[in-house]
Amino acid sequence: MSNEKNGREVILSVKHVDISFEVGHKKRFDAVKDANFDIYKGETFALVGESGSGKTTLGRAILRINPCSAGEILFEGKRISGKISHEEDRNVVRNIQMIFQDPAASLNERATIEYCVSEGLYNFHLYKDEADRIAKVDRALESVGLLPEHKSRYPHEFSGGQRQRVGIARAMIMDPKFIVADEPISALDVSIRAQVLNLMNKLKVEKNLTYLFIAHDLSVVRFIADRIAVIHRGEIVEIAESETLFEYPIHPYTVSLLSTVPMPDPIVEKSRKHIVYDPSQLDQSGEKRELKELRPGHFVLANSKEFAAYEEKITRLEKERAGR
Amino acid sequence: MEADNNLFEFADFDELESEHIVAPRYSYWKSVWRTFFKNKFTVGVAVLLIFIICFALIQPMLSGYSPIITPNINNADMKFLKPSAEHIFGTDHVGNEVFDAVWAGARNSIIISFVCTFINMLVGIPIGALWGFSKKMDRWMIEVYNIISNIPFLLLAMILSYVLGAGMRSLIITMTCTEWIFVAYFIRTQVMIIRDREYNMASKCLGTSTWTMILRNILPYLISVIMTYVSRQIPSLISYEVFLSFMGLGLGTTNASLGQSISMYTSYMNGYPHLFWIPVGVLAIISISLYIVGQRLADAADPRTHM
Numbered sequence: 001m002s003n004e005k006n007g008r009e010v011i012l013s014v015k016h017v018d019i020s021f022e023v024g025h026k027k028r029f030d031a032v033k034d035a036n037f038d039i040y041k042g043e044t045f046a047l048v049g050e051s052g053s054g055k056t057t058l059g060r061a062i063l064r065i066n067p068c069s070a071g072e073i074l075f076e077g078k079r080i081s082g083k084i085s086h087e088e089d090r091n092v093v094r095n096i097q098m099i100f101q102d103p104a105a106s107l108n109e110r111a112t113i114e115y116c117v118s119e120g121l122y123n124f125h126l127y128k129d130e131a132d133r134i135a136k137v138d139r140a141l142e143s144v145g146l147l148p149e150h151k152s153r154y155p156h157e158f159s160g161g162q163r164q165r166v167g168i169a170r171a172m173i174m175d176p177k178f179i180v181a182d183e184p185i186s187a188l189d190v191s192i193r194a195q196v197l198n199l200m201n202k203l204k205v206e207k208n209l210t211y212l213f214i215a216h217d218l219s220v221v222r223f224i225a226d227r228i229a230v231i232h233r234g235e236i237v238e239i240a241e242s243e244t245l246f247e248y249p250i251h252p253y254t255v256s257l258l259s260t261v262p263m264p265d266p267i268v269e270k271s272r273k274h275i276v277y278d279p280s281q282l283d284q285s286g287e288k289r290e291l292k293e294l295r296p297g298h299f300v301l302a303n304s305k306e307f308a309a310y311e312e313k314i315t316r317l318e319k320e321r322a323g324r
Numbered sequence: 325m326e327a328d329n330n331l332f333e334f335a336d337f338d339e340l341e342s343e344h345i346v347a348p349r350y351s352y353w354k355s356v357w358r359t360f361f362k363n364k365f366t367v368g369v370a371v372l373l374i375f376i377i378c379f380a381l382i383q384p385m386l387s388g389y390s391p392i393i394t395p396n397i398n399n400a401d402m403k404f405l406k407p408s409a410e411h412i413f414g415t416d417h418v419g420n421e422v423f424d425a426v427w428a429g430a431r432n433s434i435i436i437s438f439v440c441t442f443i444n445m446l447v448g449i450p451i452g453a454l455w456g457f458s459k460k461m462d463r464w465m466i467e468v469y470n471i472i473s474n475i476p477f478l479l480l481a482m483i484l485s486y487v488l489g490a491g492m493r494s495l496i497i498t499m500t501c502t503e504w505i506f507v508a509y510f511i512r513t514q515v516m517i518i519r520d521r522e523y524n525m526a527s528k529c530l531g532t533s534t535w536t537m538i539l540r541n542i543l544p545y546l547i548s549v550i551m552t553y554v555s556r557q558i559p560s561l562i563s564y565e566v567f568l569s570f571m572g573l574g575l576g577t578t579n580a581s582l583g584q585s586i587s588m589y590t591s592y593m594n595g596y597p598h599l600f601w602i603p604v605g606v607l608a609i610i611s612i613s614l615y616i617v618g619q620r621l622a623d624a625a626d627p628r629t630h631m
Contacts, residue, residue, distance in 0.1 A: 098526070106523050107523055122536075153349070
């Protein structure tokens with residue numbers, strides 16, 4: 001089948017996707033340019049970038065909220081971008097769910113938790129009778145560490161972490177295959193971030209899920225992601241296995257992004273140098289850049305001249321690491 | 325210094341225990357009533373209002389007042405009497421009780437304004453909600469709004485009263501046939517404000533239909549603003565009715581109405597001012613108390629006041 005690559009099953013592939021928005025009269029702003037990557041079944045794929053880089057826009061395009069202006073998105077080999085039939089649209093909703101950034105904003109304040117969690121069940125009539133629905137809601141709440149007694153409560157009565165777990169329960173009750181997690185912990189208190197991340201990892205194993213994890217916090221991404229894509233101004237500049245990216249960052253933007261990760265060690269912190277990303281150090285010849293495979297599974301955005309330089313750089317880094 | 329370990333022991337920690345919410349259960353409507361009844365003045369006005377409305381609905385049935393029944397028209401002793409214990413509001417130029425005339429008028433004015441408000445809301449809210457939601461509908465609805473809102477109201481009222489004749493039915497048609505679009509426009513703007521909030525996007529991701537979203541995600545947030553709108557609409561429709569009846573476009577001379585009474589008694593303002601001021605006073609009391617109760621109810625319906 002076409003959705004196999006490197007011996008692994010591809011669940012979602014984003015093919016040369018452009019997303020642009022109309023700004024005023026006949027002007028367009030390109031939020032995402034030529035995004036091209038595959039996500040394998042069962043992995044956590046992280047999309048990392050600064051605010052405004054287009055990472056959320058791309059996540060929303062997968063959920064069909066933002067339309068693609070070029071390219072296509074395939075889910076399990078079937079196109080889900082652009083015009084698709086009502087049935088296929090329902091299928092996307094069933095199988096692709098989202099966890100939102102701000103748990104305070106993404107829950108309906110005037111509805112009880114019971115309604116919030118069973119909303120998807122109602123829409124697809126995924127229950128036999130009332131008792132079955134209640135049982136499903138109870139089970140979903142339990143799976144995220146909440147209590148059945150919370151059903152009759154309203155979202156504003158919960159803490160941020162609890163609310164985010166309600167958001168997770170609401171997505172999980174649909175039994176999705178793929179989850180887009182849009183900065184699920186950046187609005188949460190530091191003390192409960194780990195709790196939510198662990199919960200997400202637990203559910204991933206239990207329910208055999210695949211995550212697209214959108215984040216700006218590299219230390220979190222290192223903890224949760226299998227592969228990382230770095231996005232800058234709508235362009236994906238580097239994709240690699242999580243450890244490879246941290247060991248051998250090649251693109252200057254990735255290097256600069258990694259240099260901003262704070263270390264919990266005052267001595268290291270003191271000598272740390274921030275590397276400022278300067279696009280003028282890239283090749284200015286105007287040759288078109290594209291994602292090229294530098295090492296197996298390690299892609300970097302480059303034209304031919306830059307690619308040669310990156311090749312040299314990674315060989316040097318590999319030697320350095322080997323000699324150590 | 326060494327701490328004695330025997331003095332300490334591990335405290336039990338139950339993960340689920342920390343998930344309990346100790347605060348009492350929140351109920352939206354209970355909180356609305358609690359907030360509303362907290363203010364003694366509001367409760368007083370509400371009681372007065374209910375009393376007035378009940379009185380206006382019941383008293384005309386007992387008195388059987390009609391402006392065309394004038395048993396005392398030839399009895400000069402019964403005309404223009406000052407208010408007294410026997411004739412509470414006095415008598416008018418045809419020897420009828422002003423008390424009966426005012427309450428029969430109040431009854432019709434209240435019925436008309438409530439019915440019209442109900443119709444306007446019933447039509448305006450669903451259309452406005454859909455209008456605010458659908459960008460496609462907005463494009464042509466805004467043109468419809470521009471056309472309808474530019475029709476002069478008085479002209480429309482005059483033409484309709486010529487075409488349909490005077491009476492309660494035609495007055496209700498006059499005050500609803502264009503008024504609903506202003507309600508719809510107001511709701512449209514309110515819906516647009518909260519339409520793109522994240523929880524609506526979340527509902528969309530769960531496959532919720534537009535109508536369910538309007539019913540469960542949008543309208544509950546609008547209860548308070550709709551109540552504010554209603555509390556202004558009812559008194560304003562009462563004054564519309566008074567105005568149209570005063571202009572001779574309203575209920576016609578065979579039906580009692582506050583506007584009718586005011587217009588009829590204006591001619592005696594110099595000699596017998598109580599004839600004019602009593603219906604005006606009753607009108608003012610009804611309008612103001614309706615407005616106060618409506619406003620306080622709208623405030624209480626806003627969950628920000630529940631804390």
